[in-house]
Amino acid sequence: MSPAPDAKPLPMPTRCPVTGQPLEVTRLECPESGVTIEGRFVPNEFALLNGEQLEFLRLFVRVRGNLKEVERLSGVSYPTVRLRLEATLRALGYEPANTAAGDTREEVLSALERGDISAAEAAKRLRAVRR
Structure with missing residues (x-):
């Protein structure tokens, strides 16, 4: 059964709800x-x-990559904006260059406390901060 012609399209699912594995697109219309x-x-x-x-x-694109503007418009701290950018880059398959090198101890602990990063990621970044 096809949706009504004026029905708003739904976002495309990308993962199988049963296994969590990526779905394949097999039909375009x-x-x-x-x-x-x-x-x-x-x-x-x-x-x-x-x-x-x-x-x-x-x-990010709307503000032409200005992280301070992303911070202002989204109402979150600059370190949170940076972490979200890094997470998005990783999701796209790009490893952020030297991301841990710019972190401060406080930024890492703050991100861990908010749940933005895992304990393992926090430990890795804290080791990099000490170098």
């Missing part, structure tokens, strides 16, 4: 012409971001 294409298609890396990461990226 043009609603106007009715043309359907079937095969195995790989979604681009942006389609695989979770909702929070996608919203962060939209804001």
Whole structure:
């Protein structure tokens, strides 16, 4: 059963609700012409971001990469903005260059307390701060 023509499309699920494994896109359809294409298609890396990461990226692009402006508009601290950027970069498959090198002990502990990073990630960053 097809949705009503004026129904708002839902976000594409990217993970299997049972196994958590990535889903494959196997069918594309043009609603106007009715043309359907079937095969195995790989979604681009942006389609695989979770909702929070996608919203962060939209804001980041909207303010042309100005992290201070992201901080102001999102109402979170600068270290939190940096951590969200780093998490989004990792989700896109890019390892942030020297991310731990710029962290202070306080930033790392603050991020751990907020739940932005795991204990293992905090330990790794704290070791880098001491160097």
